[in-house]
Amino acid sequence: MSELAQPEPPGAADVVDPRCGSRPCQQDADTKAFTGRGGAPADVRQAQVRVASIHRQQEELSRLTRRVRGRTFYLAVHRRKDTGQVHLRWRAAGAGVRAGHIPWGAIHAQFAQLPGALREWYERIHRHAIELNRREIEARLAQRHACERNP
Template sequence: MMGWSTEVPVTEMAQLEPPGAADVVGQRCDSTPCQPDADAKAFTGRGGAPADVRQAQARVDTIHCQQEDLSRLTRRVRGRTFYLSVHRRKATGQLHLRWRAAGAGPRAGHIPWGAIHAHFARLPGALREWYERTHRRAIELNRREIEARLALKHARQRDS
């Protein structure tokens, strides 16, 4: 199984580029600011959240951006039979990637994690390998998102 670092450089995102897909590696999530927001009341004690809360929130936001990027990438595959969708759980706020069957009709909808490998097995070699790497990346991002939200929760609890 392939290991992924906490940040995915553009060169590694290129490895996720599907065969025959348009170049979307250069597209980045618009929610990530180019320059971090400055705290207007930084030294008065009345400013925004402490640094650890801001850093934890930034980590969660980065992971959410990476999830959106991966979802967008899977939608660009020509003749796709399925793609990743970003799903938000209302109760926890968790964002996670789930596979969906492309198209409409009785076969459209979410594909359970356990059944996804049967779908991969029917694909041609290079495309199957790409989907398997993408699937591992989705699982890793989902795991990191849970960890990052938990770290944010703890940082907020320490702050209050």
């Protein structure tokens, strides 16, 4: 057989590198590269999902407090642009001088005038809002750490 009439060129598995001895070399590559199943991107995605879930819960709690008939205050979602923090704050209903964010202590003083069941409901809502605000801070912190670990 002549040199030009070789049956097939050698395949990649037949290539021998002097560094590997007599066995074929295998490239140092991750076989699962770019599949989206790596550990690092999953951490970031999970953190983002958790933060988004808490934000949805905060929005829903805000909508719930706006549905109360004759309300004098409700929970408003407040977003801080500089930190990205989203948290619930009590706000006076209506317009005018009294409208705006008000501290819980000022609202709590008005509870003496509310029927017992409604007063208890507002107290439960307030505790839930505090818990969601705390969880949002923790989730954003975890998201930031996941992003820093996986640039």
